[in-house]
Each structure stands twice: as structure tokens, then as C-alpha cells.
Amino acid sequence: MSNGVLAFAETADSGLKKSAWEVVGAGARLAEELGSSFSAVIVGEDTTDRAAELGRCGVPRIYTVEDPALARYTSDGYSAALAAAVERAEAEIILLPATAMGKDLGPALAARISAGIITDAVEVSAPDGGLVAVRPVYAGKTRITVAPAAAPVVVSLRPNVFEPAAEGEGEAEVIALAPGFGDGAIRTVVKDVLAPEVRKVDLTEADIIVSGGRGMKGPEHFHLVEELAEALGGVVGASRAVVDAGWRPHSEQVGQTGKTVSPKLYVALGISGAIQHLAGMSSSRCIVAVNKDPEAPIFQVADYGIVGDVFDVVPALIAAVKEKVSS
Ligand SMILES: Cc1cc2nc3c(=O)[nH]c(=O)nc-3n(C[C@H](O)[C@H](O)[C@H](O)COP(=O)(O)OP(=O)(O)OC[C@H]3O[C@@H](n4cnc5c(N)ncnc54)[C@H](O)[C@@H]3O)c2cc1C
Incomplete structure (x- = not known):
């Protein structure tokens, strides 16, 4: 496996979330530092439009996984979708946001692909050619620097900390994946979402x-x-x-x-x-x-x-x- 970096671009009903641009921005910089390949993955609905939008920031390859079973987030469905992208991209470093979705998805994905996990990172870099992440501990009293002992590794990034990728004129190679979600593959179904309140910004x-x-x-x-x-x-x-x-x-x-x-x-x-x-x-x-x-x-x-x-x-x-x- 090459040491490819794969960034999960989170979406909501309204489209790509702000954290998607941050994770993609951090992933592109990290991949450049590592001298490795870089790609992103979009899961859910309207993936073609969203991939075109994300592609403008210069991410070279975007995997999309679209399936009616992925219309609403579930740990099973999204971790299976991401696992398919990890395999196809031969990714060793998988970045996702430490949002409510990412906090659930990260461990589920790590368990599924037998990866390590670093959560809530506020810095990622490769000073000596390998991934190093900084994360707050003891309720933010101090910070530790951690490096994965083995690959692959899932890393969640704290929202609003990383510089987002800037939209430009780029165009990504878009690869649609269809891993298939047979009977029993997704054990939970979200039937309805009761939004507690209308909030303009999360x-x-x-x-x-x-x-x-x-x-x-x-x-x-x-x-x-x-x-x-x-x-x-x-x-x-x-x-x-x-x-x-x-x-x-x-x-x-x-x-x-x-x-x-x-x-x-x-x-x-x-x-x-x-x-x-x-x-x-x-x-x-x-x-x-x-x-x-x-x-x-x-x-x-x-x-x-x-x-x-x-x-x-x-x-x-x-x-x-x-x-x-x-x-
Ligand atoms: C396991 C655990 C988890 C917790 N998780 C959280 C958490 O997620 N988030 C959280 O916030 N807390 C959490 N807490 C609670 C936390 O310990 C504090 O009790 C809480 O943050 C206090 O809230 P407060 O500052 O609003 O109230 P207080 O501590 O009562 O402070 C009120 C402040 O207002 C000032 N004040 C009063 N009147 C005025 C005025 N007229 N003008 C200007 N200033 C005034 C006072 O000087 C005081 O500093 C947790 C506690 C535990 C044990």
C-alpha cells in the first residue's frame, strides 16, 4: 500500500460542510509534505454536483459513493462506503472532521479497516517523513504530540482550526464507487430526523x-x-x-x-x-x-x-x- 492521504468531505442537506473544505485543505498540505497521493471521498446524495464543486479546489481525485441506503448518515453505511474508498485509494492516512458525524464515523471506520485512530487533532504534519499529530488532552489543559505506530490510521481534525482549501478553477477526476449494501450490511435505518431548532450556522x-x-x-x-x-x-x-x-x-x-x-x-x-x-x-x-x-x-x-x-x-x-x- 502507498502512503496515500484520503480526506472525507462531509456533506449536509445544504451541500458540502465548511469542515469538508478544512479537511481537504489539511489533507492536501499533508500529502504534499509526505510526497504522497491525495484524494477525497464524498458519500450520500448529489455526489456528482458536490464532487464538481470540491474539485475546483484542486483535489486531484474524488471518490463518490451514492446509494439510497446512504441518504441519511449511519455508522454502518458510511464506514462501509469509506472503507471501499480507502481500499481503492490505497490510503494509509484517512482524515475526517471531529464533528458530531466524524466522532461517530472515525472509530467505526477504524474498527472496520483495522486502523489506529487519532482524534481531535489540531495540527497534522510530517516533519520527518511520517505523520505527526497534535491533540489537546486533560480537558484542554495540555497538548500531546502523537504518531501512529502502524498504518493505516484514521485522524479526526477539530473543526475551525485548519485552513480550508480555496476554491479555484480545478477539475478532479471523479470515480464513482458502488460497493453494494446487501441485506444486513446496514443494521440501522434512520427513519426521521427531528431537528430541534432552526440554526443558521452549526x-x-x-x-x-x-x-x-x-x-x-x-x-x-x-x-x-x-x-x-x-x-x-x-x-x-x-x-x-x-x-x-x-x-x-x-x-x-x-x-x-x-x-x-x-x-x-x-x-x-x-x-x-x-x-x-x-x-x-x-x-x-x-x-x-x-x-x-x-x-x-x-x-x-x-x-x-x-x-x-x-x-x-x-x-x-x-x-x-x-x-x-x-x-
Ligand atoms: C463532569 C463535568 C462536566 C462538565 N461539563 C461542562 C460543560 O460541558 N460545559 C460547561 O460550561 N460546564 C461544564 N461543567 C460544569 C462546570 O464545572 C461549571 O459548573 C460551569 O461551567 C459553570 O457555569 P457558569 O460559568 O455559567 O456559572 P458559574 O460558575 O456560577 O459562574 C458565573 C460567573 O458569572 C459571574 N457573574 C455573576 N453575575 C455577574 C454579572 N452581573 N456580570 C458579570 N459577571 C457576573 C460570576 O463572577 C461567575 O464567574 C461540567 C462539570 C462536570 C463535573
């Missing part, structure tokens, strides 16, 4: 997140968090304390038992910065915290900190952002 892929904590004092004050998020063009997140209190849905929870996010801007309003919260957001590029306690741990990771009452500071921030946007 929290894990958002560039800007404004999160509220217990310092917001009650659900009736979260309109301030929402207004600031809207003014900045971002989405709302929350600490576990407010989710447990029923002020906000669990889908908004950031942290160890919620979502891991890496936005360009993370604004924490009335959040203390407990280690379990930091585990989910400390890799954000720029962190702004508002807290009335100058000793709050959130200030240890914040790039900008405002010591003050959220009920004074947030309305002023909203007004300032709106004025800036309109001028």
Missing part, C-alpha cells in the same frame, strides 16, 4: 460565538446574548450551568460534555471559566470575557477581559457594534 462551525453563563441571572436576560451575537453575525452558546437550569437548550452547551468549538471570536458573558467549559472553547482564536469578578478563571485564557457587570457592559457593546456596523 455552533461547531461558527466563526463567532457569544456565550452566556449563570452571570446572566436568568433566561429572560438572554436576549442580550442573542442581540450581541446577532450584531456580531455570530451564534449563541451557553455554559452547562444555564443548560442544566433549563435556560438554554443542550445543543448550545459549550464544554467537555457539550460542543467543542474553535471560532475566530468567542465572547463569554458571565461565565466563570471552569475547566470543563474551557475544555470546549480554549482553542478559540480570540477570547473576550465579561465578568464582574476580576479573579474569574476565564480571564486566564481571555485575550481581552472586561471586569464589569454584564447588564452594564453588554448593552454598551451591542450599541458600539451596531454603530460600527452601520458606519
Whole structure:
């Protein structure tokens, strides 16, 4: 087997996900460093259009697997589809996003193809000709550098960390695979998806997140968090304390038992910065915290900190952002 790199391009109903461009961008750079072949795989529906779109970024070869059985994600179906692409591409390094789907798919694929797995990588490179990945451990307190002991290896990449592939004028060779999903190959069938709410951008892929904590004092004050998020063009997140209190849905929870996010801007309003919260957001590029306690741990990771009452500071921030946007 050659040391080919294969990137899984995740799709949603709306098309290629942002993480698809990131995984493909990281895969192309890694393959170049390794001097190895590079390809991508798209699974599900409308794969022809999506492959044409992805091909414009210069990925040389795209495998597609389209089958009615893959219309909705299942571990069985997608891991079987990816396994077929891994075999065809002779891939030794399989990259996928550490999204909700990727967190399920990665281990299922690794088990299916007897591969090792490195999860939630924030860096991948090949300094000495072999893959090396960096991943956070101990709830984000520190980072470790890991290298696979053997090939193949599945690596999931934290969303919003890797530079996405840029769309250009490229055209990929598209190879349709039809591995076949006979009786019993797919043991679970998704019959219906009950979307909890309409959210414009997935929290894990958002560039800007404004999160509220217990310092917001009650659900009736979260309109301030929402207004600031809207003014900045971002989405709302929350600490576990407010989710447990029923002020906000669990889908908004950031942290160890919620979502891991890496936005360009993370604004924490009335959040203390407990280690379990930091585990989910400390890799954000720029962190702004508002807290009335100058000793709050959130200030240890914040790039900008405002010591003050959220009920004074947030309305002023909203007004300032709106004025800036309109001028
Ligand atoms: C196993 C486990 C998993 C966990 N997972 C998560 C997780 O995924 N995500 C998560 O968030 N937590 C998680 N937690 C809980 C975590 O330990 C904290 O309890 C939680 O993050 C606290 O939320 P908070 O910061 O909103 O509330 P608090 O800790 O109560 O902090 C409120 C903050 O608001 C400030 N404040 C109060 N009033 C104002 C005001 N008027 N203006 C400005 N600031 C004000 C206070 O100074 C304080 O710092 C987990 C805990 C455990 C044990």
C-alpha cells in the first residue's frame, strides 16, 4: 500500500460542510509534505454536483459513493462506503472532521479497516517523513504530540482550526464507487430526523460565538446574548450551568460534555471559566470575557477581559457594534 492521504468531505442537506473544505485543505498540505497521493471521498446524495464543486479546489481525485441506503448518515453505511474508498485509494492516512458525524464515523471506520485512530487533532504534519499529530488532552489543559505506530490510521481534525482549501478553477477526476449494501450490511435505518431548532450556522462551525453563563441571572436576560451575537453575525452558546437550569437548550452547551468549538471570536458573558467549559472553547482564536469578578478563571485564557457587570457592559457593546456596523 502507498502512503496515500484520503480526506472525507462531509456533506449536509445544504451541500458540502465548511469542515469538508478544512479537511481537504489539511489533507492536501499533508500529502504534499509526505510526497504522497491525495484524494477525497464524498458519500450520500448529489455526489456528482458536490464532487464538481470540491474539485475546483484542486483535489486531484474524488471518490463518490451514492446509494439510497446512504441518504441519511449511519455508522454502518458510511464506514462501509469509506472503507471501499480507502481500499481503492490505497490510503494509509484517512482524515475526517471531529464533528458530531466524524466522532461517530472515525472509530467505526477504524474498527472496520483495522486502523489506529487519532482524534481531535489540531495540527497534522510530517516533519520527518511520517505523520505527526497534535491533540489537546486533560480537558484542554495540555497538548500531546502523537504518531501512529502502524498504518493505516484514521485522524479526526477539530473543526475551525485548519485552513480550508480555496476554491479555484480545478477539475478532479471523479470515480464513482458502488460497493453494494446487501441485506444486513446496514443494521440501522434512520427513519426521521427531528431537528430541534432552526440554526443558521452549526455552533461547531461558527466563526463567532457569544456565550452566556449563570452571570446572566436568568433566561429572560438572554436576549442580550442573542442581540450581541446577532450584531456580531455570530451564534449563541451557553455554559452547562444555564443548560442544566433549563435556560438554554443542550445543543448550545459549550464544554467537555457539550460542543467543542474553535471560532475566530468567542465572547463569554458571565461565565466563570471552569475547566470543563474551557475544555470546549480554549482553542478559540480570540477570547473576550465579561465578568464582574476580576479573579474569574476565564480571564486566564481571555485575550481581552472586561471586569464589569454584564447588564452594564453588554448593552454598551451591542450599541458600539451596531454603530460600527452601520458606519
Ligand atoms: C463532569 C463535568 C462536566 C462538565 N461539563 C461542562 C460543560 O460541558 N460545559 C460547561 O460550561 N460546564 C461544564 N461543567 C460544569 C462546570 O464545572 C461549571 O459548573 C460551569 O461551567 C459553570 O457555569 P457558569 O460559568 O455559567 O456559572 P458559574 O460558575 O456560577 O459562574 C458565573 C460567573 O458569572 C459571574 N457573574 C455573576 N453575575 C455577574 C454579572 N452581573 N456580570 C458579570 N459577571 C457576573 C460570576 O463572577 C461567575 O464567574 C461540567 C462539570 C462536570 C463535573
